Amino acid sequence: MSFTASPTFWNRARHAERRPRLLERQRTTSYVRRWFEAKGFVEVDPAALQPSPGIETHLIGFETNLERPDGSTSVAYLHTSPEFAMKKLLTAGETRIFSLSHVFRNRERSALHAPEFTMLEWYRVGAPLTCLMDDCAALIALAAHIVGAKAFAFSGRTANPFEPPERLTVREAFLRHAGVDLYDSLSPDGAPNPAILARQMKAAGLRVAEDDIWSDMFSRLLSERVEPNLGVGRPTILHDYPASEAALARVRPDDPRVAERFELYCCGVELANAFHELIDSEEQRRRFEADIAEQRRIYGVSPPIDEDFLSALADMPDASGAALGFDRLVMLATGADRVEAVQWAPVFDPGADG
Structure with missing residues (x-):
């Protein structure tokens, strides 16, 4: 789906129509900053240019050339998340940090995706993952309170942002909504069995491609059911x-x-992704290498590993961290139907009509 809004956001009549939601976005930004600062967090501002875009199978970064005064060049990337830089700051000694960073993801444009958007990311040293669950619940309620929303709504679904979130395991969710027990296709040591999941997929009426791996099928079940x-x-x-x-x-x-x-959902929309952070640098390298192999297989790209990040990870303290799509949160709070409706100046779309 192509949105033609971006090139004409500056039209005076269009801006007047968009402006109330944009002002609510600004108010939400201010209150979120106050919320974190009141809890002893320091706001940080990581550089967007990084030696690696971030490595996850389905995240594609923007690549550019960094030119030095002497004329030499090296490849650089716009980050898909401030995660690597922020974890380096934890290694440096910070204990509670947050950022509202512009992040960049190529090949993404839809009602819920934009090539450039704002990520709210925060880390707590020494905190369990349940603490970040509480943070997420508080931030949803805060956003609703700021704009005066009684409910969130998107694509025909509604939710009360002031209700405590239901906590549901992935296994429970797949059993409830897809009729699939994921543990049937997982060995006791966690190794996935794609043949068993493929049979479960077919029984549930979902397609399975010949080259699907377990992760492909898991993602399809998750997104569709x-x-x-x-x-x-x-x-x-x-x-x-x-x-x-x-x-x-x-x-x-x-x-x-x-x-x-864990991931946080509201009205069928994924809002946040959170981890009890891995600090085993060798294990993280193995995961990166596996993700890079999958990116090469699916997309034909092979991003580099940030070796400096792996060095810092080896000395990082125990921490939990979360990343929340700020545009999506404001979209739900203000009743908008796409994230670009709450971006002040959306990225232009050279392929759009009009």
């Missing part, structure tokens, strides 16, 4: 992800099938 039902009536915290989907999170010590990761 589970996510649309999350955060309806009240927010949902989806936790205990399969270890193979851990990303930068730790695997739970008492159950190697499960990662210490």
Whole structure:
């Protein structure tokens, strides 16, 4: 779907129509900053240009050349998240930090995606993941209170932002909404069995491609059967992800099938992603290398690993962190139907008509 709004946001009549939501965005920004500062957080401002865009299978970065005064060049990337830089700051000695950073993701444009958007990211040293669950619930309620919203709504779904979020494990969600027990396709040590999940997918009436790996099928089940039902009536915290989907999170010590990761949903919209942060640099390298191999297979790209990040990770203290799509939060709070409606000057779309 192509949106033609971006090139003409400066039209006077159009801006007058958009302005009330933009002012609500600004008020929300101010109050969110106060909320974090009142809890002893320091706001940081990481550089957008990084040696790696961030490495996750389905995140594609923007690549550019960094030119030095002597004429030499090196490849640089606009970050897909401030995560690497912020974790380096934790290693440097910071204990409670947050940022409202512009981040950049290529090949993404829809009602819920924009090539450039604002990420609210925060970290707590020594805090359990449940503490960040409480943070997320408080931030949703704060945004609703600021704009005077009684309910959030999107795509025919509604939720009460003041209700405590339902906490649902991934296994419970898949059983409830897809009729699939993920544990049937996971060995006791967490290794996924794609053949078993493929049979479960077909039984549920979903397509399976010949080259699908377990992660592909998991993502399809999640997006097509589970996510649309999350955060309806009240927010949902989806936790205990399969270890193979851990990303930068730790695997739970008492159950190697499960990662210490959660996502926050409201009205079927994913708002936040949070980890009990992995600090094993060798394990993180193995995960990066696996993700890079998948990116090469699917998209034909191979981003570099930020070696400086892995060096810092080895000395990082125990911490939990979360990243929340700020534009999406404001979109839900103000009743907008797409994230670009709450961006002051959306990225132009050279492929749009009009």
